[in-house]
Amino acid sequence: MTRPTAKGGSRTSADRLARLLNLVPYLLARPGIEIAEAAGDLAVTERQLREDLELLWVCGLPGYGPGDLIDMAFDGDRVTITYDAGIDRPLRLTPDEALALVVALRMLAETPGVANREAVERALAKIENAAGDLVGAPVEVRLPADVGRVEALRGAVEGGRALRITYYTAARDETTERVIDPLRMLMVSGRAYVEAWCRRAEAVRLFRADRIDAVTELDESAVVPPQARPHDLSDGAFRPSPDLPLITLRVGRGERWITEYYPCEEVRAGDADHWLVSLRVTDLGWARRFVLGLGPDVTVVAPAELAEQVRDAASAALDAYAQPAPDARRAPAPTAADPALAAGSR
Structure with missing residues (x-):
């Protein structure tokens, strides 16, 4: 959950x-500097x-006890x-720290969309030179998702x-075929994306x-309209806007993790064990599947349409479980004339 900051502070x-x-x-x-003077110098x-x-x-x-932590006097x-x-x-750097840094830089150098790969490679060369044999361990770095597709x-x-x-x-649980004109490759939250002009949507998408099931390079150049503009992804791939549906959930302790994983507009304390969480979603169809996957510690407060969809879907699932499978036929109850019953009665 993102904490709001004061004006002029970092976000x-x-x-x-x-x-x-x-x-x-x-x-x-x-x-002994005054806090007001320091704030002015630091522009906060x-x-x-x-x-x-x-x-x-x-x-x-490390240790984080007396004598380990930064201390100050007011x-x-x-x-x-x-x-x-x-x-x-x-x-x-310790050997483990040096190796971890080298692995991270190697991963960054292979990441699609890195603007200045040469700067990363220069930094990597300096650290490897300073660390010497410490980073000579056979470490293989692989990007997540389908490398060939990327x-x-x-x-x-x-x-x-x-x-x-x-x-x-x-969001819509559907598969479509599109022709796109690529703008750039980038990594957001550890996932590879291609940003492109989508001819089907007539917008940048x-x-x-890892959600592209098939890709074919066409025998034509990409044509990006002049009005196409890359997205600002400084706050992640999903950017909630006021025109998207707003849902409110009553969330128990076991499901409070969603406030850290998803951008929330408001989180309010309810009773001792529950929070009221409001967030924007792409559409109510996605929200219905999202809520159904959370479990019994989450209740839809608003909108009423979403609550009804979740209730209907849950009822349909329970009804399906209540019906026996078509090929699951019970064997007829034994009768007195049944040889097995007769043998068992002796």
Whole structure:
């Protein structure tokens, strides 16, 4: 669940991490600085700076006990770092850390849509050179999903060719055939996508590589209309908008994970064990399948149409289980004349 930030503050965890890393050396060089002055220098609000300082209280070295965490002293509206947990020391990677970093960079270098692969490869070469034999272990890096399909999509993007694809749309639970003009390849949340002008929808669309059942490169160049614009994916592939249906669910403790996994418009405390969660969905058909897969600890509050669809689908499933299979015929009950019964009665 994304926490709202104050005006002028960062909206991403990556931005906040960079700010925290800069904050400690900044405060070390200015002991006793006023919080208002520091906030002005760092271009954040005082509230955001105080939240960052509260987070620093629980940051430090492994062990996370007394003497391991960053410490600071407050004198009114002034702050002084009294223990920096070694953040001012040069970074030294352990063998495991170096190997993990090398593997991550190798993966990044093979990721479709990386804008500056040369910069990644230069960084990788420097770390491998510094680590020496520590990173010589035989590690093979493979991208998730179908590598052959991803390579075919990447080739079409680089070659500027149109594609015919067979695509499964999870929101509508249907498979369609489309002709697309690729714009770029990219990775979002660990999944490969091709962004393209869809001639069927007459709009720019994102297509997940693992949902493309078939792909054929056409003998024609990709023609992208001038009005086509790439999506802003800084907040993920799904961007809720006010025109999408809004659903509200009553969620128990066991299903609260959906507030971290899906972008929610509002999360309110209900009783002691339940939350009221509101989120936008692509359509009610997807929402019906989503709710049915969550289990008994989730109840639809709104809209009434979705609650009725879920109730009807659940009732139909129960009715289907109540009916015996067509070929499951019971054997006739034995009678007194039945030889087996007669033998068993002796």
